[in-house]
Amino acid sequence: MQNLLNRHTDEVGITTLTLSQPERRNSLSFSMLDALGESLTDIAEDSATRVVVIAAEGKVFCAGHDLKEIRDQLDSYDFQLALFKRCSEVMQQVVNLQKPVIARVAGVATAAGCQLVASCDLAVAESSARFATPGVNIGLFCSTPMVALSRNVSRKHAMEMLLTGEMISAARAEQIGLVNRVVDETLLDDTVYGMARTIAQKSGHTVKIGKGAFYKQLEMPLAGAYDYTAEVMAENLRAHDAQEGICAFLDKRKPEWKDS
Known part of the structure; x- marks a missing residue:
């Protein structure tokens, strides 16, 4: 190789x-x-x-x-x-x-x-x-x-x-x-x-979710794509990095990613 x-x-x-x-x-x-x-x-x-x-x-x-x-x-x-x-x-x-x-x-x-x-x-x-x-x-x-x-x-x-x-x-x-x-x-x-x-520098977990969702929703009709991505975002919010990112933004500090 x-x-x-x-x-x-x-x-x-x-x-x-x-x-x-x-x-x-x-x-x-x-x-x-x-x-x-x-x-x-x-x-x-x-x-x-x-x-x-x-x-x-x-x-x-x-x-x-x-x-x-x-x-x-x-x-x-x-x-x-x-x-x-x-x-x-x-x-x-x-x-x-x-x-x-x-x-x-x-x-x-x-x-x-x-x-x-x-x-x-x-x-x-x-x-x-x-x-x-x-x-x-x-x-x-x-x-x-x-x-x-x-x-x-x-x-x-x-x-x-x-x-x-x-x-x-x-x-x-x-x-x-x-x-x-x-x-x-x-x-x-x-x-x-x-x-x-x-x-x-971004959360690896978040990037993984986003890339997968991007390609999957492209193949869906509009309404189905919105239904699917709404579920993706709701599930994403359960992750540590999403909660940490939101809190860090509001607290005006740098987030500490755990890629989870």
């Missing part, structure tokens, strides 16, 4: 997962997906991790699936299906992880690489970054990347990317909601880790 993905946790609980195969454009080969999935499984149980950053080495954030690997298995439907299902599982791990995940995007993110960016809770890109879902250009529509993309940008913007296969700039990605912020490359780390540190 070390040659594929590096993992580091700092003193405030920010764990960085770095895709580390720049010579292969950090492609999501079966082995890279396994490495990423296994790390996310570990992080889910790691109380020291409060926020996750997904980064990459080199000039390409992630070029999507390894087309050479796919070509070598063109006659194996079972392999292809297993690959796309494994990728789908990993993307869902990112969404379902009870800790915020931030994409640190330097360079190009295409196809399943763009899907990875869209699957993260937040994304910060350097100004020269570019994004695309170019499968249509090679006869393989980006159908699984479409799932994450269409849940982050409007239908027409998603369809434009999917049907044209054209690269879009970081500025355009920010405009349509694919990324949160675009910054000069010299400010990328300060912005990403500044955001991560801000989140890491």
